[in-house]
Amino acid sequence: MSTAPSLPAPRAGTPLPDGLAEAASPETAPEVWPLTARTVDGRLHVGGVALDDLADACGTALYVVDEADFRHRARQWRESGADRVHYASKAFLCAEMVRWVDSEGLHLDVCSGGELRLAVDTGFDAARIVFHGNNKSVAELEAAVAHGVGVVVVDCLEEIDRLARAAAAADRIQDVYVRIAPGVAAETHDYMATGGDDVKFGFPVRDGHAERAVLAVAARPSLLLAGVHSHIGSQITATEGLTLAAERVGAFVALLAERHGITVAEIDLGGGAGIPYLPGQPRLDPAAFTAALRAGLERALPGAPVRLAVEPGRSMIGTAGVTLYRVGAVKDGLRRRFVSVDGGMSDALRPSLYLARYTAWTANRPAEGEPVHAVVVGRHCESGDVVVPDIALPRDIAAGDLLAVPATGAYHHAMASNYNAQLRPAVVAVRDGHARLMVRRETPEDLRRRDGHGEPVPLTAG
Numbered sequence: 001m002s003t004a005p006s007l008p009a010p011r012a013g014t015p016l017p018d019g020l021a022e023a024a025s026p027e028t029a030p031e032v033w034p035l036t037a038r039t040v041d042g043r044l045h046v047g048g049v050a051l052d053d054l055a056d057a058c059g060t061a062l063y064v065v066d067e068a069d070f071r072h073r074a075r076q077w078r079e080s081g082a083d084r085v086h087y088a089s090k091a092f093l094c095a096e097m098v099r100w101v102d103s104e105g106l107h108l109d110v111c112s113g114g115e116l117r118l119a120v121d122t123g124f125d126a127a128r129i130v131f132h133g134n135n136k137s138v139a140e141l142e143a144a145v146a147h148g149v150g151v152v153v154v155d156c157l158e159e160i161d162r163l164a165r166a167a168a169a170a171d172r173i174q175d176v177y178v179r180i181a182p183g184v185a186a187e188t189h190d191y192m193a194t195g196g197d198d199v200k201f202g203f204p205v206r207d208g209h210a211e212r213a214v215l216a217v218a219a220r221p222s223l224l225l226a227g228v229h230s231h232i233g234s235q236i237t238a239t240e241g242l243t244l245a246a247e248r249v250g251a252f253v254a255l256l257a258e259r260h261g262i263t264v265a266e267i268d269l270g271g272g273a274g275i276p277y278l279p280g281q282p283r284l285d286p287a288a289f290t291a292a293l294r295a296g297l298e299r300a301l302p303g304a305p306v307r308l309a310v311e312p313g314r315s316m317i318g319t320a321g322v323t324l325y326r327v328g329a330v331k332d333g334l335r336r337r338f339v340s341v342d343g344g345m346s347d348a349l350r351p352s353l354y355l356a357r358y359t360a361w362t363a364n365r366p367a368e369g370e371p372v373h374a375v376v377v378g379r380h381c382e383s384g385d386v387v388v389p390d391i392a393l394p395r396d397i398a399a400g401d402l403l404a405v406p407a408t409g410a411y412h413h414a415m416a417s418n419y420n421a422q423l424r425p426a427v428v429a430v431r432d433g434h435a436r437l438m439v440r441r442e443t444p445e446d447l448r449r450r451d452g453h454g455e456p457v458p459l460t461a462g
Helices: 049-057 067-078 097-105 113-121 137-149 157-169 206-218 239-262 286-300 314-320 350-354 444-449
Strands: 036-041 043-046 061-064 086-090 107-110 130-131 151-154 174-181 223-229 266-267 308-312 321-332 339-340 369-379 388-395 402-406 426-431 436-437
Touching: 036 286, 036 308, 043 049, 049 061, 049 321, 049 402, 049 426, 049 436, 061 314, 067 086, 067 097, 067 314, 067 426, 097 113, 097 436, 107 113, 107 174, 113 130, 113 137, 113 388, 130 321, 137 157, 137 286, 151 157, 151 223, 157 174, 157 206, 157 223, 174 206, 206 223, 206 239, 223 239, 239 266, 239 286, 286 308, 339 388
Parallel strands: 061 426, 086 107, 086 308, 107 130, 130 151, 151 174, 174 223, 223 266, 266 308, 339 369
Antiparallel strands: 036 043, 061 321, 321 339, 321 402, 369 388, 426 436
């Protein structure tokens, strides 16, 4: 097989309908594709593996992860200038991903008992885990203490009490971060903004809420204030808000020292670095992200020896992932062409949840013909079941073709569901011409196994 990439045939001078962006190949928009993505003899390859061969072997819909891309970006973060880098597991987690994170020397952040159990069952050192969540159960807090989780991020006063009791019962002093809300609104979708004054996460600095939370931790002998935490949001591509948030968090740390004599050794300023989803969109470089945070801390805490922790997720795994679909039907509407694929909002929720936009490219052959206004839709019984909204696709795309959607490594498998009893796709890692299964495809037996069949539920007499 030829290893030289073959560029798509140019369509110079062909106007795009309605001003839409054209479908993007790895050669025309490398920023949205994995580092190893290539078009070879008209067929899309990732990690040296032809995606049509992978579709034949594993079926579709299918998540494909470029291991080399993930490891490259993990190392960029490790060298970004932060003192500690936690991979945000909510973006994508499975046993093999835990092993990759471990082998790259990263720490791990989890936000549920399920993520914690998966990590420790895979052999990850719990001392390198930070446990998030705005409503952790008593059982989750007890599990964190029992497993020896390095840091628990406390998010409300009730949680401080519950964690203190759990740690005391285990005769352990538990390190904690207090999560604060610095009152900085990230320039992102409202659902991804988490640093304002009126959000469900953390303690607002305003009106003394955060200060009282720190004092509550300091008053518990079984808890130790290891640092403060803040995260202003996700998919951030400008650094001004990051610097302002870091400055405000630093000012809060200075207030604690001046007013109460409390020294904070570590500040965790979360993640949120944005990635490109469409051609021409920017990526926030890890070094620039960290430099912006350090600039803000230096303004508020000049010369202070405070360690900086960060928690990237999307920016490590996002562009490593590609979702592969088989086209089942093509139908012309009054204004747009509807290209229906064998997946949808059950494996790609972000377009419905956030109105997120993506591009696509044919994986099995070179697509030709004039571009037409199209929308790639899923198979679910919802008008909002859209995979790629409003894109210029070549006219000759037809049933049986394979469409690849890039930049789907983060929050696609993690948010997948069984809506319409759809089976969740497999996840396959590719590297150096080899493919390995990360997560197997669900089967009908998996769904039936959870069915209760009307079995009686024993109730405790009140």
